[in-house]
Every structure is written in structure tokens, then in C-alpha cells.
Amino acid sequence: MYPHIFLPISVGGIELKNRVTMAPLYLxxxxxxxxxxxxxxxxxxxxxxxxxxxxxVENATVDHPVGSGTRRALRADTDDNLQGLSELASVxxxxxxxxxxxxxxxxRFSIEQAxxxxxxxxxxxxxxxxxxxxxxxxxxxxxxxxxxxxxxxxFDMVELHGGTGYLLSEFVSPRTNKREDAYGGSLENRVKxxxxxxxxxxxxxxxxxxxxxxxxxxxxPDGLKPDESTLFARALSNxxxxxxxxxxxxxxxxxxxxxxxxxxxxxxxxxxxxTVRMNVNVPVIxxxxxxxxxxxxxxxxxxxxxxxxxxxxxxxxxxxPKKLEEGRESEIVHCDPACNDxxxxxxxxxxxxxxxxxxxxKIKKYNEMFR
Numbered sequence: 001m002y003p004h005i006f007l008p009i010s011v012g013g014i015e016l017k018n019r020v021t022m023a024p025l026y027l028x029x030x031x032x033x034x035x036x037x038x039x040x041x042x043x044x045x046x047x048x049x050x051x052x053x054x055x056x057v058e059n060a061t062v063d064h065p066v067g068s069g070t071r072r073a074l075r076a077d078t079d080d081n082l083q084g085l086s087e088l089a090s091v092x093x094x095x096x097x098x099x100x101x102x103x104x105x106x107x108r109f110s111i112e113q114a115x116x117x118x119x120x121x122x123x124x125x126x127x128x129x130x131x132x133x134x135x136x137x138x139x140x141x142x143x144x145x146x147x148x149x150x151x152x153x154x155f156d157m158v159e160l161h162g163g164t165g166y167l168l169s170e171f172v173s174p175r176t177n178k179r180e181d182a183y184g185g186s187l188e189n190r191v192k193x194x195x196x197x198x199x200x201x202x203x204x205x206x207x208x209x210x211x212x213x214x215x216x217x218x219x220x221p222d223g224l225k226p227d228e229s230t231l232f233a234r235a236l237s238n239x240x241x242x243x244x245x246x247x248x249x250x251x252x253x254x255x256x257x258x259x260x261x262x263x264x265x266x267x268x269x270x271x272x273x274x275t276v277r278m279n280v281n282v283p284v285i286x287x288x289x290x291x292x293x294x295x296x297x298x299x300x301x302x303x304x305x306x307x308x309x310x311x312x313x314x315x316x317x318x319x320x321p322k323k324l325e326e327g328r329e330s331e332i333v334h335c336d337p338a339c340n341d342x343x344x345x346x347x348x349x350x351x352x353x354x355x356x357x358x359x360x361x362k363i364k365k366y367n368e369m370f371r
Contacts, residue, residue, distance in 0.1 A: 002293050004300035006325055008053075009307065011283050012209025012242025014098050014156050016053035016307075019300055020321045023245065023287045023309030024058035024102045024159070024213065026070070027343075028352040029370070034064060034075030036084030039352070039369040041091055047314055048095035051321030055092045056100040056159055056211075056245075056309075060085075062146040063139065066116060067167070069106035072352075076103050076146040085153035093156070100157040102213060103146045105139055107167030108176065109251060118171045118193075119178040136183065139167070140197055147201045151208045157242060158205070160197060163213040165250030168194040172215070172232055173224040191232045198239045209242035216246050216272040219253040226272065230279045237280035245285040245309055246273040263288070266295045274304040285309040291334055293324045312343070316355050333357050 006018045029040040048055050060076035061068040067077070075081045085101070092099035108117040108128045116135060117128035131139070143160065150158040162168035170176040171193040177184050183192050202210050214233060218224045233244055248269050253259050262268050269288030277284040286305035290296050291313050299305055314320055317333040324332070336357055343353040352370045354363050 001327065002297045002324060004297050005293065005308070005321075009283065011054070011098075011307070012157060012211070013207065014054075014209060016098055017096070018051070018053045018321065018325075019307045020052045020296075021054040021285060021307050021309050022047050022052050022056055022097075022314050023285070023311040024056045024161070025311040025315060026058045026073075027315070028070070028072045030072045030074045032071065034061065034068070034073055035081055036074065036088050037370075039366060040074075041088060042366075042369060044088060045091045045095060046318040048092040048097035048099075050314065050318030051325065052097050052310070052314060052318075053321075054098040054100055054157075054307075056102055057088060057092075058102055059104050059161065060101055060146070060150075062103050062105050062142040066110055066112050067105035067107075067139070067142070068111055069104075069109050069166070070111060073106075076101065076149055077142060079149070082149060082153055085149070085155075089154040089156075093154070098156040099154070100159055100211065101150045101153070101155045102159040102161050103143065103150065104161035105142070105167040107165075107170045109164075109166060116167070118176060118184065121176055121178070130179070133181075136193060140193070140200055143197045144200050144204045147205050147208075147210070151205050157209040157211055158201070159211040159213055159245065160194075160201065161213045162194055163215045163245075163247045165215070165218065165252065168197065169215040169224070169250075172229070173218060174228075175218065175220060175223045187228050187231060191235060194232075195235060195239055198236065198241060202240055210240075211243045211245060212236050212241045213245045213247065214276065215248070215250070216276055217248045219249050219256070219259050223250070223253070226275050230275055233276045234279045237282050241282060243283040243285060243307070244276060244280060245287070246276050246305070247287055248272050265289070266291055267299055270299045270304045273299075277303070277305060283307055287311060289313070289335075293329055296324075312355075315343075316357050
């Protein structure tokens, strides 16, 4: 019924059994201190067991606390967490999915009082500190060390987080990068730092695939737009990334009325992915409330993307792929936009997220595991 969704594909030399991936979704499930928790293990076990071909674990910091966006950010900056990461990778792979870990520096959205950023800029009442050349070198090395740790932990891939307005994308954005040195000004200069990170990480991990979470449009009047971001995407493709996972928006645009309205439409980021895909030679993942088989199949059939990145859709029902493949689409539990993003509001308050569509027993189980 959905032939394109269940076609295999090779990504960075890793064979994926279908086109469904778990897009990175921060839920606050790590333990205090950024360790892998039993709840996180259970969460990703259920996602991988539901039929997704690849699971991207979210937002592991490369440098705590300066690079962490929350106290419960998973940590990839210390060997103290290596055993937990190894267990997490093993659980995902045992359930039949490829395991990928996203690594990140939160930049101006860090929990620090004076977060690092390309330039000094006010961010929700906090003034950032413009990075020095030494800071840039330090963060680049932290990305390298974290990527090496991901490989040692047994994951199949690593993803660099260049989305959501975090540090890598802050350098690319004309809105947040006001530098006047070799890392600012022209687009060529603004993409220099993230391309250096890609270069150094790939050199350090060898044939280990390196994907990239990609901000195509900030959805802000003075922000990054596709006319520039697509040129950056082409540079990433030429630099050897394994895939580009396309998204739109940042924490400063997610709650704008027009963006909220757009986000309620199925596949609302697919056209961004298509624009990127026209400019690159690597697989492109699209996200954005792809909740029905019809929408998912249409995106792939029309060449808007090569893979589907499902986040809250799989969180609400991890068996979405399995039910679709088995002709049980009517049984899928769907994320309900009418809840007004209750899960995201829990996360914003520093609490673990639970889906309002789950049955009471599952919510009770997850609450108990969180304690």
C-alpha cells in the first residue's frame, strides 16, 4: 500500500530497512547530571522496536555545562557516561534499528548566565559572550571528542546539531552572527565554523557516518533564509556528510502565531526539504508532523525527501511504522494538536514529557521510572 515508505536505503554505508527515522526529540528523560536513565532506555527500546529504520537520540551535549541547554541534557562530553551510552546504542540495535546519537552545543540557549555565541546578543534577557578564536578552537575540539565517544559507545552514526538556533546554526545566521573577523560577514565566512567542525569530526572518526541536523529557515524577518541555507547545504554535501536532516524554526519563532498555525499542517517542513534536496547529493530527511501514511508516501513519491523524520508521531505511537506496514493504520495513536503542545510546555518547565494520548498505565509506568 505504501511502497516508497518501506523501500530500503543506504545512508553513509549503513543499510536502513525502510524510510522511517526517529527524529531527535528532547523529552527530559536523562537523569540529573546527563546520565542515561532507565526511562531513556525504555523509551528508545520501544521506539526501535516499533519498526523505525533509524533512531536518532537527541541533544547530547559536547561541553557541560556551558554547552548544555538544560540540566537534564544527555552528556557526551565525559567517559563517565560511556557505559550508559553503550547500553543505549545496544538496546536500539538489538531491536533492529540503526542507532545514531546527536551531539550539540546549545550556544546562546545554554543554561549558563553568559552563554557562548558568535556575537554578543540579547537572548531572552541574557547577554551572550562573543566567542574568541580560542573558544572556537576549544568547541571544535569538544565536538571531535564527543563524536569519538559516540563511535566508541557502539552507535552506527553521529549527528551534528545544526538546527533549532543552537551554536552551529548561530554562526550561519546573519541575525546572530555579527562578527567582523574571518568567521563573520559573508556567507562564506559564516559557514566556516560548522564546516570546520564537520571536517575535523570526519577526520577523527574515519569511515563512521556523520549526519547533520540542518536549519533551512529561521522563520524570522532578519533570520537565515533558504537562498543562503541551500548554498550551505551544498557545501555540507560536498564536505562528505552522510545525510542532511532538514528543519525550520528556532526557539524565537516556534511560538509565533503564524508558525504555530503552520505547524498544525501535515508535512509542513517538506517543501524546505525539497529545496535543500535539489542542491545536494546526499540523502535528505524531512520532518514536520508527518502523521499519516498518505502524507508520508506522497512526500517520498514526489521526491521532496529521501527519508521521513518522525518525532512526536513516533513518541505518541512507537508502532506507527509497524501498524502502517501491517495494514493497521486505523489503530495508530496520533499526537493531538488540540493539546496545545502540553509535552513541550512540560519540557520548557524542566519536567519530563508525557503524551496526553497515552493510556494511564503507560503514563504511570514512565512516571515511576523517572523517579
